[in-house]
Amino acid sequence: MLYPNNIKKTHKTFINYANRGMDLEELINETNEYYLEKDMALIYKKPTPIGIAKSSFNEFGRTIEKAYFKEQSTLDYNGIYKGKYIEFDAKETKSKTSFPLANVHKHQIEHIRNVIRHDGIVFLIIKMNGLYYLLLGNDFINFIDNNERKSIPYEYISTKGFNLIEKYNPPLDYLKIIDNLLLGGHNYGKEVKS
Numbered sequence: 001m002l003y004p005n006n007i008k009k010t011h012k013t014f015i016n017y018a019n020r021g022m023d024l025e026e027l028i029n030e031t032n033e034y035y036l037e038k039d040m041a042l043i044y045k046k047p048t049p050i051g052i053a054k055s056s057f058n059e060f061g062r063t064i065e066k067a068y069f070k071e072q073s074t075l076d077y078n079g080i081y082k083g084k085y086i087e088f089d090a091k092e093t094k095s096k097t098s099f100p101l102a103n104v105h106k107h108q109i110e111h112i113r114n115v116i117r118h119d120g121i122v123f124l125i126i127k128m129n130g131l132y133y134l135l136l137g138n139d140f141i142n143f144i145d146n147n148e149r150k151s152i153p154y155e156y157i158s159t160k161g162f163n164l165i166e167k168y169n170p171p172l173d174y175l176k177i178i179d180n181l182l183l184g185g186h187n188y189g190k191e192v193k194s
């Protein structure tokens with residue numbers, strides 16, 4: 001728009017990046033609330049154990065001034081579904097060609113191995129290229145055990161992973177995929193090296 005004296009005014013748009021990266025987690029949390037309301041499953045986000053090093057009291061109550069992580073966290077979510085232990089992690093990457101293995105810590109990889117060994121259901125939900133994929137823990141571990149790469153190619157994720165379509169309710173119905181695998185007699189633990 002031109003103002004008097006041919007001055008062009010532009011309006012700057014403020015973009016808030018504060019919650020960027022939280023979209024996937026929010027979708028999963030809403031999905032888990034839906035499952036709980038419908039009495040389908042009990043799946044919760046695990047809190048990270050924090051130790052308080054220093055605190056003080058003020059008019060609002062106790063305030064934490066210094067804290068530390070007590071131990072390494074395992075995966076983000078766990079619970080029970082149809083009598084089976086279920087655990088998974090939510091991961092996002094901006095890379096369009098591969099999922100960096102650095103996004104999954106060594107202790108998390110070992111934890112995935114342990115859940116598989118004990119016949120639990122374990123997987124990653126990965127947001128990549130604007131799409132959501134459920135990658136079973138045994139496919140994730142098999143890739144790690146049989147490749148020297150530091151990232152999983154998108155082609156592997158799109159081929160081995162199950163595409164989750166974002167919907168209204170529940171937003172990411174990952175239990176539908178788990179249901180199909182359970183009904184199909186999928187063996188979660190026997191395909192992976194210990």
